[in-house]
Amino acid sequence: MISQKLAPFGTTIFAEMTALAQEHGAINLAQGFPDFEGPPEVVEAAVEALRGGENQYARSRGHPALVHAVSDYYRKIYGLDYDPMDEVVIFSGATEGIAASLLGILNPGDEVILFEPFYDSYPPCLALAGAVPRFVTLRFPDFRLDPDDLWARITPKTRMIVLNTPMNPTGKVFDAGELETIAEVCREFDLLALTDEVYEHLTFDGARHIPLASLPGMRERTLTLSSAGKTFSFTGWKIGWGVGPKAMVDGAQAAHQFLTYAVPTPLQKAVAFALGHCAEDYLTRFRAEYARRRDFLTSVLQEVGFRLRPPQGTYFILADFRQVFSGDDREFAYWLTREHGVAALPPRSFYHADPEEPRHLTRFAFCKKMETLEEAAQRLRRLAR
Ligand code: PMP
Ligand code: GLN
Numbered sequence: 335m336i337s338q339k340l341a342p343f344g345t346t347i348f349a350e351m352t353a354l355a356q357e358h359g360a361i362n363l364a365q366g367f368p369d370f371e372g373p374p375e376v377v378e379a380a381v382e383a384l385r386g387g388e389n390q391y392a393r394s395r396g397h398p399a400l401v402h403a404v405s406d407y408y409r410k411i412y413g414l415d416y417d418p419m420d421e422v423v424i425f426s427g428a429t430e431g432i433a434a435s436l437l438g439i440l441n442p443g444d445e446v447i448l449f450e451p452f453y454d455s456y457p458p459c460l461a462l463a464g465a466v467p468r469f470v471t472l473r474f475p476d477f478r479l480d481p482d483d484l485w486a487r488i489t490p491k492t493r494m495i496v497l498n499t500p501m502n503p504t505g506k507v508f509d510a511g512e513l514e515t516i517a518e519v520c521r522e523f524d525l526l527a528l529t530d531e532v533y534e535h536l537t538f539d540g541a542r543h544i545p546l547a548s549l550p551g552m553r554e555r556t557l558t559l560s561s562a563g564k565t566f567s568f569t570g571w572k573i574g575w576g577v578g579p580k581a582m583v584d585g586a587q588a589a590h591q592f593l594t595y596a597v598p599t600p601l602q603k604a605v606a607f608a609l610g611h612c613a614e615d616y617l618t619r620f621r622a623e624y625a626r627r628r629d630f631l632t633s634v635l636q637e638v639g640f641r642l643r644p645p646q647g648t649y650f651i652l653a654d655f656r657q658v659f660s661g662d663d664r665e666f667a668y669w670l671t672r673e674h675g676v677a678a679l680p681p682r683s684f685y686h687a688d689p690e691e692p693r694h695l696t697r698f699a700f701c702k703k704m705e706t707l708e709e710a711a712q713r714l715r716r717l718a719r
Contacts, residue, residue: 343458347683351667355677361710364667364677366502366649366699369706372567372608373616379607383600392599394591395583396424396575403606404575412545414553416577423587426597427572428532428561430590433459435528435557438589439582440465444493447484451684451692453502453530468492469687474652474695475643477506481515488519494526495519497546500533503652503681503697505645507541517549526582527556532564532574533648535617538625541646547578557582562605564649565612565620567701573597573605624649627700627707634711635698638718649701652681656694658717663692670696676713 351364362369371377395401398418405418416422425431432455440446442464448456450471460467468487472479495516499508508516520527527546534543547556557578563569576586631651632644639657659666663680671677679699681692700707 339461340458343461346454347679348454351671351677351679354668354671358672358675358677360671360675360677361702361706361713362677363698363700363702363710364671364679366701367569368567368701370567370703375611376566376568376604376608380600380604383603388599388603390599392424392596392602394596395419395587396422396596397599397602397606399606400424400573400575400602400609403609404577407609407612408577412548414545414547414577417580420580421577421583423576423583423590424597424602425559425574425576425586425590426594427563428530428559428574429455429572430594430597431559431561431574431576431586432456432528432530433462434589434593435559435576435582435586436460436463436465437593438587439526439528439557439585440493443491445489445491446493447487447495449479449497449501450687451501451503451681452496452686453498454683456496457686465493466491467686471685471688471691472504472506473691474504474654475641477501477504479508479512479515484515484519488523488525492523492525494528496528496530498530499546500531500536500541500543500647502533502648503650503679503684505643505648505650505652507537507543507647509541510544513544513546513549516546517552520555521551525555527552529556529558531558532561534560535565535620536624536649537621537647538628539644539646543647554579555582557586562608565617566605566608568605571598571601571605573601624700627702627704630704630707630711631698631700634707634714638714649699651698651700652695653698654694655696663695666696674713674716676710 348365355362401418401422408414436459440463444465450469529546561574640653642653667680679697
């Protein structure tokens with residue numbers, strides 16, 4: 335008994351592939367979650383909060399300690415100023431942030447630009463909001479944004495652009511020129527922007543993450559989302575946040591108060607601690623460890639015959655598998671999981687406008703211990719012809 339709005343979206347591919355990986359004892363490179371722990375001192379901060387009586391509802395918009403820490407963090411890292419009490423909101427992960435922002439800000443009939451491939455929760459949340467997606471397809475292997483494709487999608491009903499950079503599943507990091515194209519369109523047509531920046535610290539080879547909100551004229555029209563799941567490797571905590579102009583934060587909060595009201599108090603306290611201690615050396619180490627994992631899996635995949643561009647960001651690699659398998663993305667992912675003990679993700683759930691584009695592509699997640707990746711490499715090397 336599923337609502338007409340949600341029925342077309344079925345079960346999320348992440349749950350499907352993780353269940354399949356478990357059923358076959360496969361190494362799960364399908365769902366993006368680390369198989370290692372985040373910083374132990376952050377876990378200690380959570381334990382302290384749990385033991386210290388911080389166990390009742392938090393302030394709906396976010397525990398004061400966390401909204402202050404988020405505000406300080408944006409000032410310190412990006413030089414962006416947000417009022418902690420009015421311009422920050424804490425969500426149950428970026429996932430709730432996406433839902434609350436779209437539900438709380440959009441009106442039925444509003445058109446929203448999505449870059450394809452998109453994160454899988456955007457279209458169902460737009461459907462719940464009664465809004466209409468308009469797709470701009472970015473193509474393998476470089477996923478460059480053609481400004482004409484974007485301009486061509488704008489209509490009098492366009493209200494918002496949703497941007498994910500660094501981008502899942504492509505590993506693309508939008509560069510300054512592409513961001514300026516998006517900002518120019520937003521300014522020209524008076525559009526809002528919702529940016530999903532959960533991989534903000536996962537960039538490689540000198541690629542730099544630039545928040546869209548930092549471009550001229552964008553701070554007042556951009557709601558920026560991020561999450562402790564990626565930066566501190568606590569995906570199971572589901573602590574995310576949004577920062578933006580008060581009017582947009584009020585919109586997201588209007589939905590958030592009725593979706594979850596507030597998110598776990600002790601975990602908010604611990605993430606406040608983590609952000610306060612999110613020093614340069616933690617982030618430098620974090621990036622270096624991920625660069626090593628990326629380089630390793632990239633070279634194994636290339637050696638086996640996958641065609642790919644090493645990702646500039648995120649913890650995903652999108653690869654063309656045609657040299658090792660002749661079938662579509664779903665058949666490939668099932669075959670690899672069942673026959674070779676490595677689960678990968680079929681990217682078709684990230685596409686709508688051009689269903690041909692993902693047919694020969696697969697996504698691998700490298701947010702895993704080196705020993706997990708080494709074991710996966712041994713299994714993948716058997717594919718080489
Ligand atoms: N956006 C993107 C692009 C993601 O890849 C993910 C996956 N974790 C999320 C949002 C969800 O983040 P969270 O786990 O904080 O809900
Ligand atoms: N964001 C993660 C991924 O892309 C998984 C999120 C989820 O399972 N919902 O793999």
